[in-house]
Amino acid sequence: MHIVDVARMRELEMRADQEYGLNTSILMENAGRSAAELLARYIRERQRRSLSECELLFLIGPGNNGGDGQVMARHLEAEGAHINLYRWKERRLTREGREVPAEQVEAELNALLQRVGYVVDALLGTGRSRPLPEDMRALLARVEQERARRPGELLVVAIDLPTGVNADTGEVDPGSIRADLTITLACPKQGFFFFPARSYLGELFVGSIGLPEELERDLSDEMLDATLARTLLPPRPLESNKGTFGRVMLFCGSPPYPGSAYLAGSAVLRVGAGLVTLAVTPDLLPIYASSLHEATYVLLPAGEPGEQRGQEQARTLLEHLSGYRALLIGPGLGRAPATRSAILALLDALRSLPEDERPALVIDADGLNNLADVENWWQRLPPGTVITPHPGEMSRLLGETRVSGGGIDRLQVARHCAQAWNVILVLKGACTLISEPAGRLRINWESNPALASAGTGDVLAGMIAGYLAQRLTPFDAASLAVYLHVAASKLVSQHCGDAGLLASDLLPQIPAARLRLLQPTST
Numbered sequence: 337m338h339i340v341d342v343a344r345m346r347e348l349e350m351r352a353d354q355e356y357g358l359n360t361s362i363l364m365e366n367a368g369r370s371a372a373e374l375l376a377r378y379i380r381e382r383q384r385r386s387l388s389e390c391e392l393l394f395l396i397g398p399g400n401n402g403g404d405g406q407v408m409a410r411h412l413e414a415e416g417a418h419i420n421l422y423r424w425k426e427r428r429l430t431r432e433g434r435e436v437p438a439e440q441v442e443a444e445l446n447a448l449l450q451r452v453g454y455v456v457d458a459l460l461g462t463g464r465s466r467p468l469p470e471d472m473r474a475l476l477a478r479v480e481q482e483r484a485r486r487p488g489e490l491l492v493v494a495i496d497l498p499t500g501v502n503a504d505t506g507e508v509d510p511g512s513i514r515a516d517l518t519i520t521l522a523c524p525k526q527g528f529f530f531f532p533a534r535s536y537l538g539e540l541f542v543g544s545i546g547l548p549e550e551l552e553r554d555l556s557d558e559m560l561d562a563t564l565a566r567t568l569l570p571p572r573p574l575e576s577n578k579g580t581f582g583r584v585m586l587f588c589g590s591p592p593y594p595g596s597a598y599l600a601g602s603a604v605l606r607v608g609a610g611l612v613t614l615a616v617t618p619d620l621l622p623i624y625a626s627s628l629h630e631a632t633y634v635l636l637p638a639g640e641p642g643e644q645r646g647q648e649q650a651r652t653l654l655e656h657l658s659g660y661r662a663l664l665i666g667p668g669l670g671r672a673p674a675t676r677s678a679i680l681a682l683l684d685a686l687r688s689l690p691e692d693e694r695p696a697l698v699i700d701a702d703g704l705n706n707l708a709d710v711e712n713w714w715q716r717l718p719p720g721t722v723i724t725p726h727p728g729e730m731s732r733l734l735g736e737t738r739v740s741g742g743g744i745d746r747l748q749v750a751r752h753c754a755q756a757w758n759v760i761l762v763l764k765g766a767c768t769l770i771s772e773p774a775g776r777l778r779i780n781w782e783s784n785p786a787l788a789s790a791g792t793g794d795v796l797a798g799m800i801a802g803y804l805a806q807r808l809t810p811f812d813a814a815s816l817a818v819y820l821h822v823a824a825s826k827l828v829s830q831h832c833g834d835a836g837l838l839a840s841d842l843l844p845q846i847p848a849a850r851l852r853l854l855q856p857t858s859t
């Protein structure tokens with residue numbers, strides 16, 4: 337599913353007309369029909385109601401968004417739903433096809449708001465060009481008030497987008513109200529993935545306007561959803577052994593942060609990699625050996641802290657690296673000078689390896705924090721490296737430029753940095769972005785506040801390394817891991833809601849999330 341900005345959407349619509357004769361009325365007819373089908377299915381399958389039991393109030397705006405709403409209303413009416421249309425600009429109300437006399441409109445509208453099960457917001461879409469007028473804000477506020485009075489009984493359904501949301505930037509007019517579901521048309525819009533817009537959309541459905549597939553061929557931004565993630569799953573041939581699914585080496589964990597290597601190492605195996613090896617100092621071995629029985633170990637020299645020890649640790653690790661398809665550096669390593677020198681020595685050695693002998697590389701957490709202090713650090717990375725900064729780490733990598741956790745600034749940062757640093761960048765946050773140097777970009781749709789807890793990043797880094805070991809490209813490995821990481825968290829949230837998730841709770845849910853993804857009906 338491609339993501340577009342408003343200019344690109346307009347261009348697609350224009351080309352549909354010029355090249356295929358699909359003019360605005362045809363597209364609008366398709367849009368309204370598709371939106372009606374999606375809502376009808378939602379009502380029948382999710383709410384287990386028949387359309388004839390449902391009464392809807394459509395709020396119709398002056399442009400094509402309102403046009404979509406009218407087509408949609410017609411289709412739902414034909415299926416038996418009870419339809420009321422309020423034309424905002426003209427202040428005209430139609431009830432089941434009959435015009436309400438002007439002097440009764442206000443009272444009737446009030447009565448409807450107190451009764452209907454659905455308000456369909458077809459006021460404004462991508463053509464919103466100025467702040468919402470006061471009377472439109474007041475109308476939306478009445479809907480909001482009524483929904484608060486009848487929670488669960490009144491659903492707000494936005495067509496294309498909730499009125500007042502900026503489809504490019506994710507900004508939201510003060511008069512906008514949250515939709516319970518948004519049926520967007522043709523493609524999800526760029527602004528949907530950024531805050532505050534993201535939290536105004538509710539559940540997202542994408543309706544078709546019948547655009548020919550060829551028109552989307554040049555689009556490079558994609559929504560990371562179940563349909564895309566399913567295509568990325570690596571094969572599990574019947575004739576396999578643990579070598580088939582690859583080995584991963586971890587340079588992670590240090591005495592103050594021993595949990596990181598456990599979490600990342602477990603995640604490597606939970607995504608189906610064949611073997612995980614932890615490169616650790618001997619003092620940590622008893623901790624891991626008693627908790628992660630399946631791992632093997634490379635014992636790194638301990639000795640006096642300092643440059644020398646870092647070089648020796650790197651040498652030992654490299655001596656054991658042959659046959660490993662992926663290496664993860666970072667979680668829980670700490671920021672001692674010896675660690676930095678070990679990381680830099682490892683990177684220098686990896687860069688000089690021939691491509692077919694070089695393991696794919698993921699750098700996370702303290703791996704990145706150590707690099708941030710090194711001038712032109714990105715020049716030290718081998719090509720194809722995946723880096724997984726959260727906003728704080730990203731700011732450090734950029735030399736203390738602030739990066740938000742969910743704002744539109746992240747889009748430009750992700751696009752620019754993947755190219756400038758020649759990395760596959762996983763910019764973590766509420767909607768994680770994954771970008772690569774050639775310009776492709778994916779944005780994860782799902783987010784879960786329960787994931788904002790210690791150690792969940794270690795799990796993600798391990799998952800990426802585990803998929804790299806299964807020979808996914810770095811861009812695909814990162815994408816699939818990001819998708820399944822949130823999907824696993826949703827399974828945990830079935831029991832704990834959006835708070836109280838432990839990073840280790842994710843581990844058993846990773847295979848469960850993969851299984852769900854394999855079911856063709858999962859969305």
Ligand SMILES: NC(=O)C1=CN([C@@H]2O[C@H](COP(=O)(O)OP(=O)(O)OC[C@H]3O[C@@H](n4cnc5c(N)ncnc54)[C@H](O)[C@@H]3O)[C@@H](O)[C@H]2O)[C@@H](O)CC1
Nearest residue numbers: 349363364367399400401460461462463464465466467496
């Ligand atoms: N153009 C096309 O071919 C298609 C458009 N589609 C629909 O059309 C929408 C875009 O249509 P439009 O470009 O007509 O835009 P809108 O329907 O979003 O709104 C434009 C109209 O609203 C007025 N307006 C703009 N800002 C306002 C404000 N703050 N307060 C009050 N009035 C305001 C404008 O003067 C104009 O009359 C999409 O969101 C989508 O729903 C779909 O039907 C698919 C095809």
Ligand SMILES: [K+]
Nearest residue numbers: 457460495497
């Ligand atoms: K709308």
